[in-house]
Amino acid sequence: MSKLKIAIQKSGRLYEESLQLLKDCGIFVNNGKDQLKVSVDNFPMEIMYLRNSDIPQYLEDGVVDIAIVGENLLIEKQKKIQIVEKLGFSKCRVSIAVPKEIETDDLSYFQGRKIATSYPNTLKNFLENKGITSDIHVISGSVEIAPNIGLADGICDIVSSGSTLFKNGLRETVTLLKSEAVLAQTPQLSFEKAAILDKFLFRIQAVLKAKNSKYILMNVPNDMIQKVADVLPVLKSPTVIPLAEEGWSSIHSVIDEERFWEVIDELKENGAQDILIIPIDKMVI
Numbered sequence: 001m002s003k004l005k006i007a008i009q010k011s012g013r014l015y016e017e018s019l020q021l022l023k024d025c026g027i028f029v030n031n032g033k034d035q036l037k038v039s040v041d042n043f044p045m046e047i048m049y050l051r052n053s054d055i056p057q058y059l060e061d062g063v064v065d066i067a068i069v070g071e072n073l074l075i076e077k078q079k080k081i082q083i084v085e086k087l088g089f090s091k092c093r094v095s096i097a098v099p100k101e102i103e104t105d106d107l108s109y110f111q112g113r114k115i116a117t118s119y120p121n122t123l124k125n126f127l128e129n130k131g132i133t134s135d136i137h138v139i140s141g142s143v144e145i146a147p148n149i150g151l152a153d154g155i156c157d158i159v160s161s162g163s164t165l166f167k168n169g170l171r172e173t174v175t176l177l178k179s180e181a182v183l184a185q186t187p188q189l190s191f192e193k194a195a196i197l198d199k200f201l202f203r204i205q206a207v208l209k210a211k212n213s214k215y216i217l218m219n220v221p222n223d224m225i226q227k228v229a230d231v232l233p234v235l236k237s238p239t240v241i242p243l244a245e246e247g248w249s250s251i252h253s254v255i256d257e258e259r260f261w262e263v264i265d266e267l268k269e270n271g272a273q274d275i276l277i278i279p280i281d282k283m284v285i
């Protein structure tokens with residue numbers, strides 16, 4: 001029987017959340033990461049632990065079928081690889097930064113100047129579109145140090161919290177792109193493997209939907225049920241269960257976590273009390 005080969009980062013920013021996602025999908029990995037190729041007992045899948053930066057090539061060559069990889073890296077490596085699902089973690093952006101004393105945010109500052117980066121293709125395309133010609137200096141890590149050691153006038157690198165820039169006396173000026181972890185697939189997938197991918201994707205989507213949703217329950221006077229139901233931005237219609245106390249009901253529903261904060265005041269104004277918000281483990285709609 002075929003197994004779907006998935007590449008996961010061996011160590012780094014994507015590693016833990018990638019494994020957690022597999023676990024949330026009910027896919028249990030027995031071995032530690034020192035073993036670079038691991039089989040899964042309860043799902044037709046084989047896991048390969050690889051460097052994030054090598055993954056786009058492996059996908060293109062069909063060495064692996066699918067992978068969890070940084071979206072920015074797929075853009076950088078310019079491979080024709082399809083993103084199957086955005087996974088919502090390892091969110092970051094690729095930005096240009098300058099020493100904080102440099103006051104301009106204008107890209108023309110970089111005309112003829114030197115920029116250090118680990119993402120030369122992304123930067124080159126961006127600058128070309130803006131009509132700027134710079135000297136792109138490629139380094140593979142610790143890019144933020146470059147201006148301090150006189151290696152470059154600015155940098156182009158990943159920014160998340162901004163703390164690495166701050167600690168190195170740099171200031172973010174222009175954002176080139178936003179990125180998050182994605183599930184990507186090789187261009188050619190057999191019929192059998194595509195069917196396994198569908199099953200895996202179904203599980204991933206159930207996990208992702210559950211992450212963004214909460215189970216909500218509250219007590220409401222019976223004459224206010226309709227008004228409260230109108231306020232709740234719910235999936236279908238809420239479940240209404242009578243309370244032991246005459247004239248009151250408990251309303252249950254599922255709500256987007258973000259929307260909850262928008263409607264909480266209106267729920268209270270319409271008589272909702274004892275509002276509980278509970279995490280959901282999986283969600284299949």
Ligand SMILES: Nc1ncnc2c1ncn2[C@@H]1O[C@H](COP(=O)(O)OP(=O)(O)OP(=O)(O)O)[C@@H](O)[C@H]1O
Binds near residue numbers: 050092
């Ligand atoms: N500070 C960060 N916050 C959030 N996401 C990040 C951050 N740094 C990197 N990422 C994302 O995680 C991915 C992996 O980054 P990481 O630094 O772990 O590996 P890498 O340097 O790209 O590669 P390799 O596995 O080849 O050593 C990046 O491509 C990016 O999408």
Ligand SMILES: O=P(O)(O)OC[C@H]1O[C@H](OP(=O)(O)OP(=O)(O)O)[C@H](O)[C@@H]1O
Binds near residue numbers: 141157
């Ligand atoms: O804005 P922040 O939250 O500070 O994150 C940004 C930093 O994180 C990444 O480096 P990482 O720690 O992955 O080290 P690396 O250069 O060895 O990949 C990136 O290259 C930045 O240096």
Ligand SMILES: [Mg+2]
Binds near residue numbers: 013
């Ligand atoms: Mg990194």
